[in-house]
Amino acid sequence: MKSLKRIFAIFWRQVLLLKGNPFRPLNLFYFSALELFLWGVLTLYLDRVSGSGFHFVSLVLGAVIMSSFMSRVVFGVSASFLEDVWTRNFINLFSSPLSLHEYILGFVAVSIVESSLSVGFMALLAWMLIAYNIFSFGLMLIPFAAILFIFGLAVGIVATAVVLRFGPSAEMVVWSIPPLLAPFSAVFYPLSALPSVVLTGSFETKELIIGFVLALCYCAIAYFLLHRSYQSVLRRGLFARFATE
Secondary structure: OHHHHHHHHHHHHHHHHHHHOOHHHHHHHHHHHHHHHHHHHHHHHHHHHHOOOOOHHHHHHHHHHHHHHHHHHHHHHHHHHHHHHHOOOHHHHHOOOOOHHHHHHHHHHHHHHHHHHHHHHHHHHHHHHHOOOHHHHHHHHHHHHHHHHHHHHHHHHHHHHHHHHHOHHHOHHHHHHHHHHHHHHOOOOOHHHOOOOOOOOOOOHHHHHHHHHHHHHHHHHHHHHHHHHHHHHHHHOHHHHHHOO
8 A cells, every 4th residue: 555655656746747837738748749730731641642542641640649659658757757867856765665666657657647648639639630530440459559558668667777877968868769769660651661671571460469478578678677777776876976967
């Protein structure tokens, strides 16, 4: 019970930060809306001029929404962690009974809320402006979203581990990982457009299951790396640098 209270405290702190600054909620929706608008207008234009009968809106906008969803999951963990880096709050937090897994689970809760709000907003905006329905994917949307969520958590935890291990100067890792993954994710083009070196082949249900298992493995490995970084920083007394750098 006490553990749940500490997890909720980490989550509620982020909620209060959103409530205390009107620009934070704006940031949550602004980039999502801008990305959707730009790609939405482009895909509508391509639909009109291509004349091939190919529906660019369904292909691109669904990928844009799900890609934005994963990025929001990543930032829900890593950017929330950076709040404590910027405010130099680590010594206060970890001098309390708060454990590392409670700290991370609080950020997981933040990711769930922020990513759900962001993808819900983008889905509503796409339906209102472009008449695009993300739910046209049917039940397959659930496993796709689950894999992206778990993988996003893994990426966010790895980014957190890197900043924790190497200090505040490594925070650029948090912002650079999602764009770095984008070229290999085939978000804005089919897999067949990728070079043969990175081409993964056609889609099968078996691959979906493998993807889910791999996402879980990545998440476990990411937490292991974070725990090792935390133990190293704790053992070497490096928490103080988060109060000075």
